[in-house]
Amino acid sequence: MINKHIATFYAAFIRTWLKTLRRPVALTFSLFQPLMWMLFFGFLFHRYTVENMPPGLEYLDFLVPGICAMTVLFGASQSGIELIRDIQSKFLTRVTATPAAKSMILGGKITADVSRLLIQSFIVLVLGLALGTKLNFSFLSLAQMIVNLTLFGIAFCSLSCLIALKAKSQENMATFVHIVNMPILFTSTALVPNKQMPEWLAHIAHYNPLSLVVDNIRSSLVFGKPVCFGYDLMLLTGLTGGLLVLSVWAFRTFYLD
Amino acid sequence: MILLERINKKYSKGVTAIDGINLQISGGSIVAIIGANGSGKSTLLKIIAGQVKPSQGKVSTFGCNTIQPHSSLKNKTTYISQEKNLDPEMTGMELLQYFSALYGLSGKFARQNIMSLIDNFSMKTFVHRKVSGYSGGQKQRLHIAVGVIHNPELLLLDEPGSALDPEGKALIWNFICRSQQQGSTTIIVDHDLESIRQHCTRVILLDQGHIIADDTPAAIIKKYSKPLLQFTTQYCLATMQPLVEFCHKQWPDSHLSFNNTLTTLKFSDISEKDRPTIMLKLLQFFYNNHIVVTECFWHQPGLAAAYFQLTGKKADKPPQNQNKHQKRTKGRRH
Numbered sequence: 001m002i003n004k005h006i007a008t009f010y011a012a013f014i015r016t017w018l019k020t021l022r023r024p025v026a027l028t029f030s031l032f033q034p035l036m037w038m039l040f041f042g043f044l045f046h047r048y049t050v051e052n053m054p055p056g057l058e059y060l061d062f063l064v065p066g067i068c069a070m071t072v073l074f075g076a077s078q079s080g081i082e083l084i085r086d087i088q089s090k091f092l093t094r095v096t097a098t099p100a101a102k103s104m105i106l107g108g109k110i111t112a113d114v115s116r117l118l119i120q121s122f123i124v125l126v127l128g129l130a131l132g133t134k135l136n137f138s139f140l141s142l143a144q145m146i147v148n149l150t151l152f153g154i155a156f157c158s159l160s161c162l163i164a165l166k167a168k169s170q171e172n173m174a175t176f177v178h179i180v181n182m183p184i185l186f187t188s189t190a191l192v193p194n195k196q197m198p199e200w201l202a203h204i205a206h207y208n209p210l211s212l213v214v215d216n217i218r219s220s221l222v223f224g225k226p227v228c229f230g231y232d233l234m235l236l237t238g239l240t241g242g243l244l245v246l247s248v249w250a251f252r253t254f255y256l257d
Numbered sequence: 258m259i260l261l262e263r264i265n266k267k268y269s270k271g272v273t274a275i276d277g278i279n280l281q282i283s284g285g286s287i288v289a290i291i292g293a294n295g296s297g298k299s300t301l302l303k304i305i306a307g308q309v310k311p312s313q314g315k316v317s318t319f320g321c322n323t324i325q326p327h328s329s330l331k332n333k334t335t336y337i338s339q340e341k342n343l344d345p346e347m348t349g350m351e352l353l354q355y356f357s358a359l360y361g362l363s364g365k366f367a368r369q370n371i372m373s374l375i376d377n378f379s380m381k382t383f384v385h386r387k388v389s390g391y392s393g394g395q396k397q398r399l400h401i402a403v404g405v406i407h408n409p410e411l412l413l414l415d416e417p418g419s420a421l422d423p424e425g426k427a428l429i430w431n432f433i434c435r436s437q438q439q440g441s442t443t444i445i446v447d448h449d450l451e452s453i454r455q456h457c458t459r460v461i462l463l464d465q466g467h468i469i470a471d472d473t474p475a476a477i478i479k480k481y482s483k484p485l486l487q488f489t490t491q492y493c494l495a496t497m498q499p500l501v502e503f504c505h506k507q508w509p510d511s512h513l514s515f516n517n518t519l520t521t522l523k524f525s526d527i528s529e530k531d532r533p534t535i536m537l538k539l540l541q542f543f544y545n546n547h548i549v550v551t552e553c554f555w556h557q558p559g560l561a562a563a564y565f566q567l568t569g570k571k572a573d574k575p576p577q578n579q580n581k582h583q584k585r586t587k588g589r590r591h
Binding site: 003004007008010011014015018019022023086089090091093094095097098099100105 | 329
């Protein structure tokens with residue numbers, strides 16, 4: 001039984017990767033987009049002074065963790081588009097007619113998407129280094145980055161799949177992507193620190209999950225102060241778990257729709 | 258094995274697709290569901306497959322409720338839809354491997370099973386190419402191969418022959434017959450009445466959501482298609498009044514029609530043992546009237562004729578196994 005679940009998970013994982021690699025344009029663009037953000041924002045706000053930054057650090061150093069998390073946010077929110085294609089071609093109906101565990105199918109797909117997003121984030125990090133960013137690499141800082149981005153990626157891939165399974169159309173999905181992505185990005189600390197925001201925006205940023213992830217990564221990778229895995233991680237794990245359960249529920253009940 | 262009790266299906270716009278159908282299908286049979294477009298064939302198949310929920314009634318397959326099928330039921334059945342729902346970005350082999358894994362098949366058995374399907378459906382030449390580059394027939398072969406990858410005991414096929422060339426159709430029917438020999442049951446919706454006559458053990462004819470005939474193909478043909486006595490002469494006999502009068506006198510319920518040199522005498526009902534006598538009487542008439550007959554034979558029309566008889570519909574084209582140049586002529590009633 002466990003072997004069957006592993007085989008299903010692996011098959012879904014491989015299929016998602018195959019399809020990703022067969023769309024080189026989409027793959028390149030998804031990598032190119034955060035790079036553009038990093039270049040434009042990095043150089044546009046080159047003279048912008050971030051308060052309480054340790055000496056020697058500049059805005060680009062502050063920005064890189066935000067762009068890494070943004071890469072995951074933008075990529076994860078597109079995760080459901082593949083499901084929409086499967087729904088519209090009725091491929092998903094065929095998949096759900098098999099006895100395979102739906103949680104494993106969705107799990108395999110989300111894992112493949114998150115693994116791709118992690119690789120893309122590391123490429124962004126490497127490009128940041130090439131642009132002269134000063135980062136504090138340590139086992140703990142990298143582990144913290146991977147854990148935070150993985151949980152955040154799972155959460156938003158799950159949300160995207162949940163919306164896809166309920167919306168069932170490309171138009172609705174595109175609306176969701178635009179409505180969710182931009183407000184989450186601009187009400188977070190990915191581009192600007194909390195203290196330099198208007199008070200009302202700072203409140204929103206405080207509860208924004210993207211801020212949670214970016215602040216954790218920035219603290220360890222830029223400021224060299226790894227945050228202990230405590231309250232923040234529990235919040236993120238709770239959010240991820242909740243969204244994952246909801247997306248599995250949507251996938252399991254999709255058959256009856 | 259399959260039991261349908263008082264099944265009704267009404268769609269949201271008030272259209273009744275299935276109206277009070279009771280049906281029992283036993284294992285090891287090949288059952289064809291035929292009928293005009295919109296008669297409810299596909300809906301009935303989808304209800305059996307658990308793809309469509311009936312508005313009323315009870316459906317059970319292998320003793321299980323098909324509305325919320327258990328995984329054991331999913332392992333035993335397959336529903337192959339009209340739509341070729343394949344992923345165009347994957348190759349045929351990748352799709353076979355993917356569905357093999359979803360059905361829990363692994364290792365050497367899975368590999369052998371895939372190779373056997375590639376062989377059975379003659380897919381060797383294209384299985385490693387992306388589906389987006391397949392022809393309609395190639396897609397259909399893969400579509401069916403993916404559907405039967407788990408060797409199901411019950412095959413529900415919705416027009417599997419569409420988009421297939423004669424070779425492809427033969428492959429599908431060979432596969433169905435082989436599956437039957439191994440104990441599988443097939444329920445097929447199709448319009449190829451000649452293949453159905455050859456291969457199916459039972460035919461269910463639907464009309465406006467009702468079953469109007471349910472028997473073996475031979476029994477349906479015998480019961481509903483009228484025997485024809487056909488003869489070819491050197492010239493057209495349409496204007497030969499003595500022949501018309503002779504037939505009218507001998508067989509008042511017969512129907513005479515002409516198509517150039519081919520003359521057809523249609524009987525509403527005639528027993529096997531009367532046929533030689535009828536033929537002899539007619540040949541005697543021709544001999545007496547110095548008419549040269551080059552060919553004379555009895556013809557039992559196929560399932561198509563029975564279909565038209567039962568549904569009350571008229572064919573635009575002549576039924577199969579008849580001269581394609583033959584037209585239905587307005588025959589005189591005797």
